[in-house]
Amino acid sequence: MQEKFSQILLNAKQDVEKIDNSKDLYDLKTRYLGKNGEITALLRGMKDVAPEQRSAFGKMINDLKVEVEKTFDDKDQMLKQNELNQRLQNEAVDVTLPGNAPAMGSIHPLNIVKNKIINAFCGMGFEVFEGPEIDSDYYCFQALNIPKDHPARDMQDTFYITENFLLRPHTSPGQVRTMENKKPPIKILSPGRVYRADDDASHSPMFHQIEGLVVDKGVSLCDLKGLLDEFVRIIFDKDTKTRFRPSYFPFTEPSVEVDVSCCKCHGKGCNLCKGTGWIEILGAGVVNKKVLEMSGIDSNEYSGLAFGLGIERITMIKYGISNIKTLFESNINFLNQFNRR
Ligand code: FA5
Numbered sequence: 001m002q003e004k005f006s007q008i009l010l011n012a013k014q015d016v017e018k019i020d021n022s023k024d025l026y027d028l029k030t031r032y033l034g035k036n037g038e039i040t041a042l043l044r045g046m047k048d049v050a051p052e053q054r055s056a057f058g059k060m061i062n063d064l065k066v067e068v069e070k071t072f073d074d075k076d077q078m079l080k081q082n083e084l085n086q087r088l089q090n091e092a093v094d095v096t097l098p099g100n101a102p103a104m105g106s107i108h109p110l111n112i113v114k115n116k117i118i119n120a121f122c123g124m125g126f127e128v129f130e131g132p133e134i135d136s137d138y139y140c141f142q143a144l145n146i147p148k149d150h151p152a153r154d155m156q157d158t159f160y161i162t163e164n165f166l167l168r169p170h171t172s173p174g175q176v177r178t179m180e181n182k183k184p185p186i187k188i189l190s191p192g193r194v195y196r197a198d199d200d201a202s203h204s205p206m207f208h209q210i211e212g213l214v215v216d217k218g219v220s221l222c223d224l225k226g227l228l229d230e231f232v233r234i235i236f237d238k239d240t241k242t243r244f245r246p247s248y249f250p251f252t253e254p255s256v257e258v259d260v261s262c263c264k265c266h267g268k269g270c271n272l273c274k275g276t277g278w279i280e281i282l283g284a285g286v287v288n289k290k291v292l293e294m295s296g297i298d299s300n301e302y303s304g305l306a307f308g309l310g311i312e313r314i315t316m317i318k319y320g321i322s323n324i325k326t327l328f329e330s331n332i333n334f335l336n337q338f339n340r341r
Pocket residue numbers: 169170171172196198199202203204205206207208209211249252255280281282283284285306307308309310311312313314
């Protein structure tokens with residue numbers, strides 16, 4: 001009997017030796033120690049053993065059972081350790097690999113250009129003053145020498161909110177509000193959104209302007225020219241030329257419009273400049289004496305210079321953008337081009 005038991009133990013050890021995964025080990029264990037297993041069958045056979053041999057027989061089966069169980073437990077531990085090692089190897093993380101960079105936003109081209117313009121003028125001693133987007137008829141028109149029924153009101157197709165209040169059609173009310181609140185010398189910039197019933201490839205119903213105002217003793221059109229020439233040199237490349245054309249604004253006298261040489265064709269004529277070689281960027285002039293007086297400034301002692309430029313127009317020229325709508329579409333591919341990372 002002892003021999004039979006030794007053989008069972010040997011078989012069990014050899015069978016276990018060949019196993020290489022936990023599932024097969026479990027199935028094999030069931031074959032030896034399960035309900036219908038070989039060793040369980042031996043235990044069941046106890047009833048057929050003579051009573052005087054039963055105790056020794058029982059001890060032998062028990063010893064066999066303990067040995068076989070130990071064989072399975074050892075193998076089980078070894079397999080589990082191997083499987084753990086395998087997983088650790090397969091799922092190892094290389095902490096030295098570069099991470100996934102999060103998507104970064106970028107400054108909108110209109111803000112890039114607005115900041116450049118503000119920086120250029122702040123370098124020449126200007127301060128920033130922001131006025132309201134909804135303003136009165138008085139500040140938008142009357143105080144700028146555009147009385148009711150003046151034909152110049154047609155220059156700006158305006159969105160009225162009530163008879164007296166409107167979405168400002170330009171940033172020029174900033175001139176009046178500043179002069180009412182500040183004594184000369186004055187040197188301010190007034191940036192902001194403006195609104196007009198205007199809509200095509202180069203005009204938008206909402207756009208951005210920056211107003212500039214200088215009030216001091218003895219300032220003249222020559223100063224305005226020097227100031228704007230310097231501004232163009234800072235914002236565009238050094239070879240960009242300026243051209244001052246006579247124009248008309250009720251709040252400046254004389255009035256000019258300023259063109260820059262086309263950055264695409266350098267003056268030869270192309271689709272961007274409509275064949276002229278020049279692109280208009282702003283309106284300007286010497287502040288009309290009537291406007292100075294209406295705002296409480298003595299026009300015999302002081303004179304003023306003013307200009308109003310379109311940020312979209314300058315952005316389109318600078319970056320070669322042919323349709324103003326591109327600036328408002330929030331197209332990520334377009335905006336990513338301005339990501340300075
Ligand atoms: C004015 O708005 C005057 N207030 C400027 C001014 C200020 C003159 C101070 C004298 C003294 P104008 O309507 O030309 O001027 O507009 C100025 C600039 O705004 C234009 O040169 C253009 O660049 C831009 N602009 C005008 N309308 C639109 C529009 N619908 N969409 C985008 N840009 C526009």
